[in-house]
Amino acid sequence: MSTAVALEPVIGIEIHVQLATRTKMFCRCSLSFGDPPNTHTCPVCLAHPGVLPVVNAEAIRLGIVAALALGCEIAPRSVFHRKNYFYPDLPKAYQITQFDEPLGVGGHFSVLQPDGELDVGITRVHLEEDAAKLLHLSSGGRRAGAEQSVVDFNRGGTPLAEIVTEPDLRSASDAAEFLRQLQQTMRQLGVSDCNMEEGSMRADANVSVRPVGSTELGTKTELKNMNSFRFLERGVEAEIARQVALVEAGERIAQETLHFDPSTGELHSLRSKEEAHDYRYLPEPDLVPVVPAREWVEEIRSTLGELPVDRRRRWMADFGISFEDAEVLSETVELGAYFEDVASRVDPKSAANWIRGELRSQLKDSGTPPWESRATPERLAELIQLVGDGQIGSSAGQEVLAEVVASGRPPAQIVDEKGLRQIQDSDALGAIVYELLAANPKEAEQLKAGKHKLIGFFVGQVMKETKGSADPKKVQELIRERTS
Amino acid sequence: MIDRDTVRHVARLSRLRLSDEEQETMREELSGILEHIEHIQSLDLDDVPITTHVVEVENVLGEDVPHEELSVEEALREAPEVAGGGFSVPRMG
Amino acid sequence: MESRTAEESIAAILAGETSSAELVEDAIRRSEDDPWGAFLARDGERARARAKEIDAAAERPPLAGVPIAIKDVLSTRDLETTAGSQILKGFRPVYTATCVERLEQAGAVVVGKTNMDEFAMGSSTENSSYQLTKNPWDLGTVPGGSSGGSAATVAARQVPWSLGSDTGGSIRQPAALCGVVGMKPTYGAVSRYGLIAFASSLDQVGPFARTVRDSALLLSHIVGQDPRDSTSLDWWKPIEMPTAERLDGVKIGVIQEMLDNGIEPGVKAATEAAIATAEGLGAEITEVSLPSSRHGIAAYYLIAPAEASTNLSRFDGMRYGARAEAEDLLEHFERTRGEGFGPEVKRRIMLGTFALASGYYDAYYARAQKVRTLIVRDFVAAFENVDLLLSPTSPTTAFKIGERVDDPYAMYTSDVCTIPMSLAGLPAISIPCGLADGLPVGLQLSGPAFSENDLFSAAHALEQAIAFDATPAGVA
Structure with missing residues (x-):
């Protein structure tokens, strides 16, 4: 008799975020996106003979911000290593990265969910440099068909923070939600713009399955470079399904690196033709240890302010707004501040409704964000109050809001002028x-x-x-x- | 001490094409050198830390201020092959 | 024959007895008449223009336009820089090394680039992929290496001074073999920006000259922190021109391990004579042991190749340098590098890759870095009792061309006396202390980190007392 053992997926994520510095990790060439090839280079990022790297101070600061936001301990001393491998986009043939002494270790990140919170362990946060970009000049598209590839070093040496989670996620949708909330946090702290389409946030997922109740980890596969939340979710889902099918068929899972093709929904193995990697890590002799002063770390900690997760928790508890309202309204720091201002003057739930509903739709065409519109928190609150008191009807309210957005005049004045006040007599x-x-x-x-x-x-x-x-x-x- | 397979493996990691003859010479020479330095294997080094840097310097950081960059012409000047403003890469299979 | 030292040349220019243009013209002529094979590239046109400019300047720069030669391992903008390797044949850098830039700003005029062992790997300059360099004292012998060209050109009086680089002895050993003064500063004293890396944790740039005072003068213009080299040090103590004639009260420790095994009798005799001279000048001589130094070569020949193997990975024929024809990427890498590097470079890349490879790392690279700690500790202990250490620079005088090329390990032992200081990052100077069978013998003095002024001072006193005649026969 075969008993179907229930299987659970075990997922860990590795995220690379491009740090929002002005210049590269180890030289002071400007960061750019979309400029013509090789317009931002110097002897250092082209790895000319004799050059040396110099660590970008701002990258260290942003790395510390990220690590602190993820609850990590900042290592009293962290060092850089060389990770050796040959590839055309890696001009030194080694990547300067952190290995056994990373910038931050041992944190955790709370993912808010409609029905509670999910705690995800953060193994480490480390700094490294990005590779350059390969451009394929032929119309072929994919590498194999390309006739001519060239290297563009504009991106080469871009500072990255790599964030590695513990294998704490149990579903593809949790993984995607984790990534969304992480993105929100990193954006609001100014660590990175986390733009997945432009590659300033990239995620790899380590996926395995195991019988429910087991504490051992199954053989994991690595899904590389998923460049949107949807692809991450679909890719991980496809990989879980593939592994479950293999296990149920009594087959073994091979440890490998996979690429998810969103157009076909298929997973391809990225097995290299060469022998297994041997990165020959060695301590980077050209750089000295980073030993952040305690006072500096504490100073940085004091600038973090309220993290998005804490703000959302507070809004749901104190304002009684829904999970979804909190999610949408905390999307940016500015929107969050706008909402808080309105909510401090009128009923927060009404404030949330008006901002998410009528105000958003009225500002849609102009593309003006609420906090830059003429509907200041004060004006919007006045309007919400008029409607709440029954002084005007809700359709009159929409009309008044349109006028406030257009002129910025006080809602009461507009109501009187237009004779919109409801007869209460x-x-x-x-x-x-x-x-x-x-x-x-x-x-x-x-x-x-x-x-x-x-x-x-x-x-x-x-x-x-x-x-x-x-x-x-x-x-x-x-x-x-x-x-x- | 070092066999041909190790020589081939290390040559591949190093991206050095060695002829059969060179591989054999390399095997002999590396084995000879390793024999001469083998005496460090007998030292008791368990409690000895490693030294990677002889200068005790920390926190050398550069300000995040852009510097002068190379022109595209200068960047590509020494490249053996260029195309479309980039450095040509051999066919990748 | 140009008999002036650099210091004397500067004085002569300032006194109006000669000009930069005249001295530079003379150096160019000498560099072109080069039976020793010291030069790889010459920069006559720019040198003449620069000399003219300096002569015409209202205020002369401190080095007044004195010519200098630069080891080809230092990047010089627009001037071919090969590090002695075919893989960089024809390479014209887009930037100049910090130390060369500083010298040019101080008014030194670069007349050319000197020959060297490929990527500074070697002790005889025979590993240059371009040419042999011959020792001016005996054209059948090597000048030492890897900075053989820079040592020979000073010995042959083509230029009064030059720059070299020292990783395990590459300045001191050729200085010894060529009968000139060679100095390796404290690690971090001179910026490595623009020094084509061999072993980054060991490499240092330093001067070759005919006198200790010229060495000090040259070093004084290149030391100091460079924002482009994170390992460069804030040099708060200026390098002073040495004047000492006595060694009263100076405690000098003679390194026992370096007077015993494998030291040629002639070298030992000259060293012992120098010890007696030092004593005569008032120095207190004691015996000192550096027990771990006998593991120095082993540690060095794991650490330096390990670092070299990754430093040299950038030579891939894509952004600069030679490129082999290939069908695919793997073949491109393997043929470009397999054909572009010479045998010794390939040997060290292989050795270094092996030492770092998975499964060997702990037994080789990590152990070597621990041995390095022991060697550092030996020096710390020694300097608790003495001010300076003394030893021969090289166990032998100049050896015959071809004598050691087929035995890599025999070649490696050339650096047995210089490697320990390199591993510990300490300053050391080699001065000529006599002849053995007509070939110069070098005496090495070393001190704690930052003891450059003390070293120059002691070396100067000894130099004056020894009064070595630094003119090889046949140099005119």
């Missing part, structure tokens, strides 16, 4: 209701007899009579009073 409204009931005796009788649907008919008539300026709730109340 019971006497005036009562008289209209009385007239209408009298003018429609048949419907009035039916309503009295219990046909409640007809309330809508009378409310509509009142709104028509008042050109929409009556408070519909009030009208409904008055009709009920007079027909019961």
